[in-house]
Amino acid sequence: MVSPEIQKQNTHLREAIPPEQRLSVTLRYLATGESRRSLGFQYRISHNLISKIIPEVSSAIFTSLKQNYLKLPTTKEEWFAVAHDFHSMWNFPNCIGAMDGKRFLLTKPSNTGALYYDYKSHHSMIMLALVDANYKFLFVDVGTQGRASDAGVWEKCILREYLEGERLDVPAAASLPYAPSVKTPFVIVGDDAFPAQSVPIHPELLEREDVNQGIIVPGQGRQAAAAFERLQVVGRGHGNEAKAVRDTLKSYFMERGKVSWQEQMALLH
Numbered sequence: 545m546v547s548p549e550i551q552k553q554n555t556h557l558r559e560a561i562p563p564e565q566r567l568s569v570t571l572r573y574l575a576t577g578e579s580r581r582s583l584g585f586q587y588r589i590s591h592n593l594i595s596k597i598i599p600e601v602s603s604a605i606f607t608s609l610k611q612n613y614l615k616l617p618t619t620k621e622e623w624f625a626v627a628h629d630f631h632s633m634w635n636f637p638n639c640i641g642a643m644d645g646k647r648f649l650l651t652k653p654s655n656t657g658a659l660y661y662d663y664k665s666h667h668s669m670i671m672l673a674l675v676d677a678n679y680k681f682l683f684v685d686v687g688t689q690g691r692a693s694d695a696g697v698w699e700k701c702i703l704r705e706y707l708e709g710e711r712l713d714v715p716a717a718a719s720l721p722y723a724p725s726v727k728t729p730f731v732i733v734g735d736d737a738f739p740a741q742s743v744p745i746h747p748e749l750l751e752r753e754d755v756n757q758g759i760i761v762p763g764q765g766r767q768a769a770a771a772f773e774r775l776q777v778v779g780r781g782h783g784n785e786a787k788a789v790r791d792t793l794k795s796y797f798m799e800r801g802k803v804s805w806q807e808q809m810a811l812l813h
């Protein structure tokens with residue numbers, strides 16, 4: 545599958561390293577983290593050449609497999625399938641992914657100052673990943689310098705941009721199992737390093753003040769006032785809508801959505 549991407553031509557001076565060997569040395573490096581010099585002794589390849597082979601083969605693997613093994617859902621049916629797996633396997637309804645960040649240690653790159661210096665006093669690079677109920681990657685963002693926080697990575701992440709731009713066709717709010725009168729939006733779960741957020745109301749729905757003419761310009765929301773009648777009243781402040789959703793789910797998991805073993809696992813007995 546990756547051979548055509550990593551095949552090199554023989555020359556009059558030497559034969560090219562075959563694709564099988566290139567792939568083997570790359571997979572061993574990725575699996576073990578073994579040094580290039582050590583790999584050079586094992587494969588009889590110079591460590592300088594191995595330093596070129598690894599990124600080339602890694603890029604070829606990504607290009608060849610990303611459509612089948614790193615595909616972000618883009619239709620309602622695909623998101624429903626992800627949510628179904630979370631509910632059936634983990635008893636979490638209306639969930640379309642779990643997200644977290646992982647720091648990979650590295651040698652400080654030249655002339656980077658403290659860009660890669662993290663809160664654990666290491667130099668690192670951050671991978672932000674979204675996975676489904678089977679731990680399979682749906683989305684990966686790699687390359688942010690270690691000094692950033694998970695929330696900082698998410699703030700600049702293209703996935704956030706796509707979600708807020710409604711470009712991924714995520715389904716609308718749906719009823720919770722055993723509580724048909726309670727609806728929540730589909731959510732992504734993460735730890736407390738991420739802020740509780742929801743997709744913002746579109747500005748064109750809101751009224752605005754025309755300071756030049758001293759009048760209030762009605763927004764499109766007045767034309768669809770009925771759509772706002774069912775909104776829960778919450779206090780002002782950052783993330784209030786998302787916090788209300790979190791509280792709704794909290795109440796659900798402690799009441800109708802409760803499973804028999806959760807208190808024992810949480811050491812409440």
